[in-house]
Amino acid sequence: MTEFAPRDPDWERRIRKVFAQQGMMAHLGIGIERLVPGMAVLSAPIRPELSQQHGFAHAGLAFSAGDTAAGIAAQSLMAPGQGVLTVEMKINLLAPARGRAIRATGRVERAGRTVTVVRSDVAAIDDAGRETPIAIMLGTMAVMQGMD
Amino acid sequence: MTFDAPPAPALHPRDPDWEAKARALFEVQNMMRLLGWRLDALAPGFAELSAPVGEATRQQLGHAHAAMGFAGGDTAAGIAASTMLAPGDSVVTLEMKTNFLAPVNGARVIARGRVERAGRTVIVVGAEVFSVDAAGEETRAAILMGTMAVLRPRD
Numbered sequence: 001m002t003e004f005a006p007r008d009p010d011w012e013r014r015i016r017k018v019f020a021q022q023g024m025m026a027h028l029g030i031g032i033e034r035l036v037p038g039m040a041v042l043s044a045p046i047r048p049e050l051s052q053q054h055g056f057a058h059a060g061l062a063f064s065a066g067d068t069a070a071g072i073a074a075q076s077l078m079a080p081g082q083g084v085l086t087v088e089m090k091i092n093l094l095a096p097a098r099g100r101a102i103r104a105t106g107r108v109e110r111a112g113r114t115v116t117v118v119r120s121d122v123a124a125i126d127d128a129g130r131e132t133p134i135a136i137m138l139g140t141m142a143v144m145q146g147m148d
Numbered sequence: 149m150t151f152d153a154p155p156a157p158a159l160h161p162r163d164p165d166w167e168a169k170a171r172a173l174f175e176v177q178n179m180m181r182l183l184g185w186r187l188d189a190l191a192p193g194f195a196e197l198s199a200p201v202g203e204a205t206r207q208q209l210g211h212a213h214a215a216m217g218f219a220g221g222d223t224a225a226g227i228a229a230s231t232m233l234a235p236g237d238s239v240v241t242l243e244m245k246t247n248f249l250a251p252v253n254g255a256r257v258i259a260r261g262r263v264e265r266a267g268r269t270v271i272v273v274g275a276e277v278f279s280v281d282a283a284g285e286e287t288r289a290a291i292l293m294g295t296m297a298v299l300r301p302r303d
Binding site for chain 1: 182202215244
């Protein structure tokens, strides 16, 4: 993977602030595991209230964690005052989200001036800590000016 | 995809019990309840859901999180697809593309899902998500297009 250099020395504090402002993340139990310029790892325990009709975690949980991990990865490379918003996102679901937790790894594929191309890989983690890929996501983030 | 165009050929449910099964399918989605979604309308090949926009589902700018748009659109499309199933079959999302057109915000958010083509093994679906302001004015916030897999019990 390409090494990315952040343009804002304060990037990590800003990301943690933006993440804390997303009420949806706390509501779904999604937390930050790891932050690196151009990459973010989020995870969430699989709880009964997050299930769909087969008792597995709803696709919306994978989308939520994957989209936010990708957004944070993009945000880490923004200049001061710039933010990102999802323009479009494609998700392919590979397997049911069963196990203890899910983990979403978001990465920047290309950081442009007006759009950033991102991807996310989402896995389910079983009780033994083994990871099974459950979703692949590819999307586009718009770079917004005048954001704190 | 335009929903103002002439209606698609009439869709005929294969299961006489399609309506009760589609409602039951929505009721068991715990995550949808957690996010505040309810099922407002149902017809063969169509489902409409809505949810309030509030603190628990917002992102950093105070709008509803993109995942609210996805969850509503994907589930509306999935419920719409379920109305076309033969007895005993079930449906899961294989893939879904979402384009966000405007912020998901306002007083409520509405998701309308439709069947584009009901095949034997895959069902092609579309959905639109609207922000609704206090006066009831709708603004289209997201469009989705995707594929549902039909799961058939092995005998």
